[in-house]
Amino acid sequence: MRALNQKWFKTIRSLFTLVLVLTLFTVSVPTKAAAADVTIGTQTFTETKILAEMYKALIEDRTDLTVDIKTDLAASSVVLRSIAQGEVDMGTLYSGEIFNGYFEIEDTKDRAAVLRQAQEGFDELYNLKWYDPLGFENTYTLAVRPEVAEQYGLSTMSDLKEHAGNMSIGVDTTWLERPADGYPAFTKEYGYTFASTSPMEISLVYQAVADKIVDVVLAYTTDPGLKEFNLVTLEDDKQFFPPFDASTVVKKELLAEYPELDETLSLLIGTIDADTMTDLNYQVDVNKMEPKNVALMYLVDQGLLDESKLPASVMNPDAPPLQKFGYYLTENASYLWNMTWVHIVMVLCGLGLALVIGIPLGIISARYQRTGRVIMFITNIIQVLPSLALLALLMVLVGLGNATVVVGLFLYSLNPVVRNTYVGLSEVNAGIKDAGKGMGMSPLQLLWKVEMPLSLPFLMAGLRVAAVIAIGVATLAPLIGGDGLGREIYAGLNQRHNIKILAGAIPAALLAILADIILGRLSNRFKVAKS
Template sequence: MNIQKKRTVFALILATLALLFFTGCAKDDTITIGSKDFGENIVIGEMLSQLVEAHTDLKVVRKLNLGGTFVNFNAIKNGQIDVYPEYTGTGLTAHLKMDVIKDPDTSYQVVKDAFEKQFCIIWLDPLGFNNTYTLAVTPQVYETYGVQTFSDLVPYAKDLVFGAEHEFFDRQDGFKGLVDTYGFSFKGEPMKLNASLKYQAIGKGDMDVTDAFATDGPIKQYNLKVLKDDKGFFPPYYAAPIVRKEVLEKHPELKGVLNLLQGKLDDATMTELNYQVDVEGKAVEQVAKEFLQSQNLL
């Protein structure tokens, strides 16, 4: 090999080593935070991002509004994101394929233990609110039939159109289980929509019944009537940050920082924040910042 070729090879080796070094450094001091594709999860993801930026030297890459539950779960398992907000009921039934556990503390402990063992993912402390699934009906349905519970709705379901986001039809604690438990038989085929379009559809009268999360802002916007799950079909859905174990081992300070939100968000508070984002159209960054400042966390 002549001198020129040796120099070229040596230069390529140096360039490669430099690239690996700087890439490694960038990765070591960066954390990627994701979220699902609806307002509540996005605003929580933004809160977590702002906390990390305010209380650590880590840089935050935001992948908020990444997609549905399974998009985020696959991303964290594959190392594409490091943190995202998840719900105990989702962890239990959608990811672990387990039966519903109605006691919230037991449900949390089961998912916490199983996630660490099976996926090397750590559940941090719950944020405080229970965003469980429920059913919501239009004011017209409520005024016509006076329904209060899921069971009250059964006799009238044949005359009512049901609609929900796509994911609701793919979950153990979703449409099929709901129908089997209560014996619903809705009018025609259910409508399947993107989560962002669901409330617009029921608001326009395209459907009569939809699934809802207990803290959804549009419930207030469209004056929907939330029904009681009198047979306890839906499990508790307490929200908490979940983090790759490897990331916590590299950056142990993250645990305390992300846990600053522990117990800070009850149902009413989360509903109000969701209303600000989803209905009033306030910027997620602003809503997150104002809440964190109100709690003296920034």
């Protein structure tokens, strides 16, 4: 028993020391994103990532500022919210965003009028500088396979009226709910509805219609999927969809702090037309090039960047897949390590909070049965909530960013810790507890010196389960503005880029396996034979 007590004391001391050190380290040593002078946010679709890489390259080449890019924010509304909350400083947004209810607007489809309202409205609302357009518009359109267009004689959106009731449509994840230019307003304007709607990431809709999973898709006019799958776009004959001119958008506080940024960012105004943007997107989505490399090549071609800035992967585009994977790891080593470190820190913080709060709750549950039933009921409810739904709820309540992810990981880790603490204490032999009482131990001494040491294998088993769950759930962090390895996975999925998917998925899987092995061995060390 003495040896077991020593292990118990050492384990508890180590766990609490880890939580304390990790908390202090996380506060005192910012991640790369926090340390950067400028943070750029992007949506999930490709062109915003290419443009972000252009901004980054120009800023770092022409100023002394450092830049970080936070990719795969779920929608333009999330980018704006991230800017308002200080998570990011700038991004690419579209003039048609004014139709989503941020402020009162003049009901018009005139491009100049829409742009003016965006510039004035978001300046007043969020203190943003909304630059003049980059030169291209990326608005919505409907697209079908060529044989479908020929079969039903489709050339305009009005032509779908007689057939939509027997068709399915694939759309992006926000269009169904958009108030002014979304599905409800569309059905009212055109007078028809589709038999079914399938919301999905915009990068997947083109493959879905090509594979005949859906009949019609909502497309972006600069998306290379239209070209890749030879889709036919339908004319918006009622001019329902508003203009969506792309512009650079920056916090005015940032421009006041770094006035040199204004001239640098103005270099791209009016320089990228729709055909050019489509071709750049095509290189990423179809040719599987990195957004960074496509951006750098464009800037070099335009004389805005020196050719010496191009990485090795650009100079050797026909390398075999394994060599390309090596190039990617080498050129992005710092970024990948940073994302791995952030992933680990978020998981450890969530687990640390679960231990600090979960162990006392488990003790209370074992001591007071009625209270324990309530605690177990609440933690069970949290555990069965879909992880994405819980994180979305936390985003609304807490906001965007890594802190919200940590809260989610804590909640998901709580049930295994509480339950296993409760089970461990309940399994302690009554005779052993009676012996302790006979030696004159107080209830606290009995708990600390007898019951908790004997329940430690159960606690470690709960921690083991919680760790594996937390590592998996943490990959969803990008959906609520967090970082971690999930950022690579989602970027790869959105771009259908296998190298990026593997660069995020392999480390995440290895972390889960490593955590399972280490905690499994620790759990085995504390197993003792019951007498």
